[in-house]
Amino acid sequence: MPSLSVLLPMMPARHEQILSYAALVQWTDALRLWQGQALSLDAHHSFVFAAGAGFKVPMGTGVSLMPLRHPHDAAVHARSVAVASGHPFVAGIGPGGIDFQRNIAGRPYASQLQAVREYVAAMRGLLDGEEVDLDGEHFTAHDVLPPLPTPPVEIGVGVLRPGMARLAGEIADVAITWLTPASYLRDVIVPAMEEGAKQAGRPVPRLVAMVPMFVAQPDRDQTRIVLQSNAGHLMLPHYVDMLERSGIEIDPQQPVETVKRLVSGGAFLTGTPEELGEQIGEFHAAGVDEVVMNLTGVASSYGPQAALAEIETILSQGAP
Template sequence: MPMRHEQVLPFAALVQWTSARRLWQGQALTLDTHHGFVFAAGAGFKVPMGVGVALMPFRHPHEAALHARSVAVASGHPFVAGIGPGAVDFQRHLGGGEYASQLKAIREYVVVMRTLLDGDEVDLDGEYFTAHAALPPLPTPEVEVGLGVLRPGMARLAGEVADVAITWLTPASYLRDVIVPAMREGAEKVGRPMPRLVAMVPMFVAEPDRDPTRIVLESNGVHLMLPHYRDMLSRAGIEIDAQQPAESVKRLISGGGFLSGTPEELAQQMDEFHAVGVDEVVLNLTGVARCYGNQVAMGEMETILGEAAP
């Protein structure tokens, strides 16, 4: 999470000057992600961008559509507006209660966003969201609405209503065996093509002086304690035990949820994601950045990209 908008610029430059194809950032709690993207575009780094994912309790879907369109206009490129409901406790803390039906709340949110972004007037009195409005007409690059997907129910919903499914910490084998079939089922149910599949893949280059446990926990320690992530990993055959972090990290790496190896090995592991149907692999070196700094993480990304470039 950048503390200053200027910290986004080197990563935007990496996309502009290397084989990387899109700048991604997740939900930020320090500076708004969309504002950082617009700042980068205003500084001259007009590259494709995506949020994976913005958390629904922070904003009404009308505002989410407006934010997404603003980034697309500023960058001049298609934008991926990924959304997700967040953890149940997070929903309670911001909204006073959880969504009784997570999937219904998400469906309503997507309906509002997609209708507005298509230039139509939305007319919805939903159980969770109400919207009777339209966005003023404005020529805009395409905005894809994405869903954060971890488990089969969300994957089926993504197949029905989303343009993109975005996964996090999901092994390639789990995508092949669980997520892709569920997405296909949802898409076939409503007679539409399957959405694109984007996998956010945490990774680091293995070196003798590096502590894998520290890197993994700096990157995803919070996620590994959340029930919906632990359930997904359990379905993938990876058991997380809060009392044994080092063993849990070993299982996560050996199970393919967090990649580690030489740059060449990382490129080969990323190929496995493409082989199971992933359209876009996102390099996530958050753990490296937090342990060793952004400059080291950027250098590592550039090395990995050099191995992974088609």
Template sequence: MPSLSVLLPMMPTRHEQILSFAALVQWTSAHRLWQGQALALDPHHGFVFAAAAGFRVPMGSGVSLMPLRHPHEAAVHARSVAVASGHPFVAGIGPGGIDFQRSIIGAPYAGQLTAVREYVTAMRGLLDGEEVNLDGDHFTVHDLLPPLPTPPVEIGLGVLRPGMARLAGEVADVAITWLTPASYLRDVIVPALREGAERAGRPLPRLVAMVPMFVADPDRDPTRLVLQSNAGHLMLPHYVDMLTRAGIEIDPQQPVETVKRVIAGGAFLTGAPEELGRQIGEFHAAGVDEVVINLTGVAGAYGPQAALVELETILGQATP
């Protein structure tokens, strides 16, 4: 059954800021609370804080960047959230951009897919209670986590292009996308996921799409909201390449025209609440198991409270 979830639409500077969104998930039809990589407070700490405050809801990271955390620490953090929340946790990971890798670990991974495969292999073994002995090209792990009763931890991969999608099909439990049109998911990502899963002889991973959107209003400037949400992504080569493959031309020198193309191409949704509900349905029809409502543009432009109200409106129209 397709589900609808919520992305924490800002990087909190106090753990208390997560509570109203965790409460929204607990008290509405929303399935899971997600948070992307944060620069101020660690998302895993916020999830545990919310659980300790009484909001024990399903949670997921979408995605944590590999250069910041060794696979051993990633496994411990993920397991900690699962224990605190009492629900399966989705530990989404991704390598980040080339420049980010260089700034954190000194040089890009020589093989992006190889690095991700090693990272997942180490995490999965540790989470499954196995003794891991890995001397990879990018990661070294010789360790065993102590036994701990815990809900399952699912490993997710941030997926934008066919190569990573095929790898996710081989090794991941969940594929997580961001700013990807429904048509691109249907025609490119889902077939690649299936190819990888069939090659590995395993079930197709669940597909989770983080979908940026906002409710249209004559007083709202689409350019401001789209750029508030994704200006950085629209400058990163791997996102530009993905959107180009999806038929959306990105020109940083023409932000207004670029925003029009991003909206027209279905990478960023807008419309009346009922229209957003219809567009979300297109993602489910394309093979997406879980659509995550991303209102980072609304929160950035009008504040978290406005985003919270808008989330309730969209959930009311778009619940499968």
């Protein structure tokens, strides 16, 4: 049975803002509550707050940016959420953009793939109770975490292009994508993941797709909603490269045409709830195990409560 999950569609300024979304996951068929990189309040703290308020649901980060947190700290935060929620936690990580790495760490990673490999190795060893002895090109870790009974922590890797998809197939529990059309996942990402898993002699990781969407209505401005959701991503070279690989031309000087291409190319979904259900089904057919409904454009344009109501509508009427 295909899985649908929920992305918290804003960066909360108060922990209480997460509760209605955690309740939605608890009281519906939604599988998991996700949050992207938060710049106001730490996502892990918000998750623990929700669990402490009684909403003990599966949760995940999609994704936390590596330059902000050492692998040891990432492992402790991830394990803390698993303990608080009582459910397996998906600790999604990613290197972020080159400029972000430079701004936070002083310089970009010499190799994005090697940095991710080292980070995952350190996190995995610590979470498995091993004594980690890593002197890598990008990260150093010589430590062990004290034993603690806890639900499993799965490590997810943010994936946009074939190289990272192969690496995820080799080392990750979950591959997490954002703004990736179903056809691109089917033709590029899934085969690369399978190749990496085969080389490593391990099962192919689960594939989670964060999919931006909204219910079409006559009075809604499509361009506004799409850009409110992803204008920042459309300025990042690795996202532009991924979208152009999928056949979607990105032109910052033509935002209206760019939005039309994103929608027609299947990177951003819109339509009636039933039509959205059909489009979500295309992601499952492409090999996606979990589709995460991303309503950030609706929340930014019309408020978090409008996004919450729309998620409920899609779940009740549009789920495949």
